[in-house]
Amino acid sequence: MSNTFQVDLRGIVDLLSHHLYASPRVYVRELLQNAVDAITAVQHDEQATAGHVSIESSDTTGDGSLRIADNGIGLTEEQVHELLATIGRSSKRDELGFARHEFLGQFGIGLLSCFLVADEIRVHTRRAGSPAVLWTGYADGRYDVKPGPEREPGTSVTLVPRRGAEMFLVGATVNQLATLYGSLLPVEVTVDGAKVTAGEVPWAAGRRASIAYAEQTLGFTPFDVIELNVPEAGLTGAAYVLPTPVNPATRGGHRVYLKRMLLAEAVEGLLPEWAFFARCVVDSTELRPTASREALYDDSLLEATREAIADQLRGWLVRLSSSDPRRLAEFLRIHHLGVKALALHDDEMLRLVEQWWPMETNTGQTTLAEFRARHGLLRYAATTDEFRQLAAVAAAQDIGLINGGYTYDAEIIERLPQLDREIKVERLEPTDLATRFEALDAATELRLRPFLSAAQRRLDRLGCEVVVRTFEPANLSALYLVSRAAHFHEEFTATREKADDLWGGVLDALADTEAPERPQLVLNHRNPLVRRVTALGDPDLTALAVEALYGQALLLGYHPIRPADAALLNTSFLGLLGRAVPGEDR
Ligand SMILES: Nc1ncnc2c1ncn2[C@@H]1O[C@H](COP(=O)(O)OP(=O)(O)OP(=O)(O)O)[C@@H](O)[C@H]1O
Numbered sequence: 395m396s397n398t399f400q401v402d403l404r405g406i407v408d409l410l411s412h413h414l415y416a417s418p419r420v421y422v423r424e425l426l427q428n429a430v431d432a433i434t435a436v437q438h439d440e441q442a443t444a445g446h447v448s449i450e451s452s453d454t455t456g457d458g459s460l461r462i463a464d465n466g467i468g469l470t471e472e473q474v475h476e477l478l479a480t481i482g483r484s485s486k487r488d489e490l491g492f493a494r495h496e497f498l499g500q501f502g503i504g505l506l507s508c509f510l511v512a513d514e515i516r517v518h519t520r521r522a523g524s525p526a527v528l529w530t531g532y533a534d535g536r537y538d539v540k541p542g543p544e545r546e547p548g549t550s551v552t553l554v555p556r557r558g559a560e561m562f563l564v565g566a567t568v569n570q571l572a573t574l575y576g577s578l579l580p581v582e583v584t585v586d587g588a589k590v591t592a593g594e595v596p597w598a599a600g601r602r603a604s605i606a607y608a609e610q611t612l613g614f615t616p617f618d619v620i621e622l623n624v625p626e627a628g629l630t631g632a633a634y635v636l637p638t639p640v641n642p643a644t645r646g647g648h649r650v651y652l653k654r655m656l657l658a659e660a661v662e663g664l665l666p667e668w669a670f671f672a673r674c675v676v677d678s679t680e681l682r683p684t685a686s687r688e689a690l691y692d693d694s695l696l697e698a699t700r701e702a703i704a705d706q707l708r709g710w711l712v713r714l715s716s717s718d719p720r721r722l723a724e725f726l727r728i729h730h731l732g733v734k735a736l737a738l739h740d741d742e743m744l745r746l747v748e749q750w751w752p753m754e755t756n757t758g759q760t761t762l763a764e765f766r767a768r769h770g771l772l773r774y775a776a777t778t779d780e781f782r783q784l785a786a787v788a789a790a791q792d793i794g795l796i797n798g799g800y801t802y803d804a805e806i807i808e809r810l811p812q813l814d815r816e817i818k819v820e821r822l823e824p825t826d827l828a829t830r831f832e833a834l835d836a837a838t839e840l841r842l843r844p845f846l847s848a849a850q851r852r853l854d855r856l857g858c859e860v861v862v863r864t865f866e867p868a869n870l871s872a873l874y875l876v877s878r879a880a881h882f883h884e885e886f887t888a889t890r891e892k893a894d895d896l897w898g899g900v901l902d903a904l905a906d907t908e909a910p911e912r913p914q915l916v917l918n919h920r921n922p923l924v925r926r927v928t929a930l931g932d933p934d935l936t937a938l939a940v941e942a943l944y945g946q947a948l949l950l951g952y953h954p955i956r957p958a959d960a961a962l963l964n965t966s967f968l969g970l971l972g973r974a975v976p977g978e979d980r
Contacts, residue, residue: 403535410507421511423655427498459554469519484501501685511556514554517549621706628680631675657688788822832864852941853941876913927940
């Protein structure tokens, strides 16, 4: 024996309201959609008069109910039984069950959303050539059908509000919702007699109208407007470039219309992540909604559309670079983070950054292209700290240096040879500069030996090696240089000290057997103060001065100050102050 499933309507309505639809407000959208589809259907059938949808809110009906009337195709009694009373049945699918292209609806559940705000739905309908029918559906799952009063072909749906949902049916709310969802519909819609449809899509009405639309609906005056056109998705629209920076991690949503009915105001997935600098408003005839009609169905067409829009945005940037570089520079000032993120995997964007984005160098702000033209290669410091340490010394020795420490910059520089094998890139490390330091002559070296060993004794416990060299600029007294290996070793030792026995054992097994070079304090013998310090006769004062130079070099290079360093800075400062202030202790 075969039986038929029973459906508990209350359960279904509960499911829809809590899990499918974001808010009961969507009932206006579903009703509008049915009315527009009915008009579309009649326009396909015969030579029809202009379609019209009129909504009367509870302000006009006066009895708390809402009525929406269309002059669409209407239903016969047989269709009423089949379509209105069967959940999931829709006239908008073809024999194979695919959504028919010309309609907005497809799932056969839209009318149910009215039960989110109504206890009772009355549908008064007539198909041309058939008698009028009155169908009444109740929230508890019952419905009845009887002959209705005479009327023109078409349908009117009346909602009797549920207790507590009356506010969804009042004029102001209904007007706001009909405008939100339906203002671009190709069929005229009125609410309590006032027209809410605009006719033309705003991005087709010229640049000025398009900008005014962005100001009104998106709340900003765009930096620029890019026209969008993706024929395979039947998509037209505009991408509005944001006039202020946004966090690349926050995903911007886009305003999407499907067949001129608003899908949602913050749809994700329409643009690739890198294009966070644009907000789009688009209308598509081919993209599909999810059943909630609040998001786009993620299929291969959406993917192809995303790529096509990405191409159009990329094309805009490239065009700007050739036709209006100053405007491009302005754009980059606002959105450089996004463009740089994109440059990490997109050659065109990489070229754009190389040509147009000014980076910090030790000879001022210049683009990578200019830098390369001047210095022959791209020499960079990988962190801002390293750059600060090296910039002045490198400049004094006529070595150009780029600060690769800002977000993405080092990766961008490293990726450039992939674009053009002619481009040479070199990472400069603090210790690389040591080779440019000149050794002292033998006599001076000999003379400084006692000073050096005293200084070394003083700094041994801090794990630092003291050397004296001559280098430019002369006004720089001392540099603290840490190689990458030494830097790693410092971190490693700190971890080993904190680790428990088991983990410590593992770390020991990993440790390099050879001790790495120690950090160096390089004193500059070209600096007059350093010369005087090396010539001091007083051992206590020498020690204080060496410690002060060490501390100053740490600070200059933005090195981390360990507790031992802080203690040393403190004693040397107070010691020197003690020496400098005249008078006897009392
Ligand atoms: N105003 C109307 N005029 C004519 N037929 C209508 C009207 N409203 C509903 N119908 C009929 O009732 C059927 C069911 O409507 P319902 O809104 O539940 O689903 P749908 O519009 O087919 O799909 P979706 O769930 O995607 O909205 C429709 O397919 C349509 O045939």
